[in-house]
Amino acid sequence: MSSIMENFLVPKHEIISEEEKVALLNKYKISLKQLPKILSSDPVVKVIGAKVGDVIKITRNEMEIGHTLYYRVVIKG
Amino acid sequence: MIEINGVEIPDALMERFDKYCKDKGINEGERDRLLKEYAKFIQRSRYEPGEAVGVIAAQSISEPATQMTMRSYTMASTVGRLSKVTLGLPRLIEVFDARKTFERKMRIYPKKEYNNRESALEIASEIVEKKVSDIIEKSAIDLLDLRIELHLKDKYDSEQIKTLLEKKIKRIEVETHGHTIYVIPEKNGIKDLREIKLKILDINVGGIKGIEEAGVFQDENDNWVIETYGSNLKKIVEYDKIDHTRVYTNDIYEVEKVFGIEAARNVIAMEAKNTLDKQGLDVDVRHILMAADTMTADGKIKSVGRYGVSGSKGSVLARANFEETIKHLTRAAFRGEIDPLESIVENVMIGNVSPVGTGVVELGVDIEKIRKQKKK
Structure with missing residues (x-):
């Protein structure tokens, strides 16, 4: 089912490293809880093999804006 | 960047x-x-920290929406294109309310090698759901022999249908006679016969479940596109003749299930934007994107409203301010909820400075540093 990643609706998802995670949280001065969430049952999460507590970096290609970055933390569900 | x-x-x-x-x-x-x-x-031209972007987005979307026509169905349709899909304000409400029942629609591109009219039509006819009622000429209940008669159309094989029926419905006997199929159920009251007949007619014999109609047309770039009425993303993605990178459906819940929350968020934004665009209303995408982000921030789709985003606010007063005031207040009293007065609405209500704009900034004093300064 990795073919779902090729659909134009699905942006690029990457798991970020522990250091990047700390840097991100420090940059926005927030805790992990305050990040937008993604469920561990999400099909994309299953494909990239992220675990609960991981932060996923999403590179979106937004209409009329271009590339933007978004982060979601994996929660149980 | x-x-x-x-x-x-x-x-x-x-x-x-x-x-x-x-x-x-x-x-x-x-x-x-x-x-x-x-x-x-x-x-x-950027928003400053503390700007109430949510309110601005709400205003920017709903003011043009008041200009929308209330007519819910399209009037004109090109030949081959489907016209039964909701448009305008009703559709916008469906999107932001994250409704579960609405007119589903899919857009499917065939693979490159099938990119011509004939192949597209062929795929369209293959994916449309066929039921037993579509492959028979007539059906009847024989009251004398207490059995159901099905007269198949010429091109279908009665033996195949027989095995299918035996598999799908229990406690029946099936006999074939050329293109006529006799179904003799064990329970043969007239009421039972009627019930079983309806069950038989509803059995799926081909195509993809949920796809009710399919039309073929050519888009601006001369690609052939299949538009369907009804949707079944999971099965369509697995279907091998279509280009799975460009499948699109307007059902956000299906997208969430098959492609994940990020794709669902994109569909919410695209649906809202397209609906507004079709009415000639120019709303900046940023407002719509933020609404879509808020609706999907918890990892699952939440509607904008009582049961979704507004209903799950942390503050009791903010919830009571929106809708169902008494319900929220009594429940909060019952549970002993505490409102920390951290957000905007509740501070407006009690007449405090709201944390918007310049109200966000607070003065913090580091007493330790002052002491050290004094010592020096």
Whole structure:
């Protein structure tokens, strides 16, 4: 089912490293809880093999804006 | 993304800038100077910290929405295109309410090798759901022999249907006679016969479940497109003749299940934007994107309203302020909820300074540092 990643609706998802995670949280001065969430049952999460507590970096290609970055933390569900 | 003097310039804006410079024939030195001014301009047009972006987005979407026509169905349709899909204000409400029942629609592109009219029509007829009622000429209940008669159309094989029926419905006997099928159920009261007949007619014999109609047309880039009424994303993605990178459905819940929350968020934004665009209303995408982000921030789709985003606010007073005041207040009293008065609405209610705009800023004093200063 990795073919779902090729659909134009699905942006690029990457798991970020522990250091990047700390840097991100420090940059926005927030805790992990305050990040937008993604469920561990999400099909994309299953494909990239992220675990609960991981932060996923999403590179979106937004209409009329271009590339933007978004982060979601994996929660149980 | 490029950074000029600490200002991030979005790709699309940079593209526009490059195009402008090219058109006007601006040379390197001038371009650099202009770019610095451009960065300053972008910096100025950004929202400041503390801006109430949610309220602005709500206003920016709903003011044009009041101009929308209330008519819910399209009037004109091109030949081969389907017209039964909700448009205008009703559709916008469906999207933001995250409704579960609405007119589903899919857009499917065939693979490159099937990109012609004949193949597209063939695929369309293959994916449309066929039931037993579609492959028979007539059906009847024989009251004398207490059995159900099905007269198949000529091109279908009665033996195949027989095995299918035996598999799908229990406690029946099936006999075939040329193109006629006799179904003799164990329970043979007239009421039972009627019930079983309805069950038989509803059995799926081919195609993809949920796809009710399919039409074929050519898009702006001369690609053949299949538009269907009814949707079944999971099965369509597995179907091998179609281009799975370009499948689109307007059912956000299906997208969430098959492609994940990020794709669902994109569909919410696209549906809302397209609905507004079709009515000739120009709403900046940023407002819509933020609404879509808020609806999907918890990892699952939440509607904008009582049962979704507004209903799950942390503050009791904010919830009571929106809808169902008494319900929220009594429940809060019952559970002993505490409102920390951290957000906007509740502070407006009690007459405090709200944390919006300049109200966000608070003065913090580091007493330790002052003590140290004094000691010196």
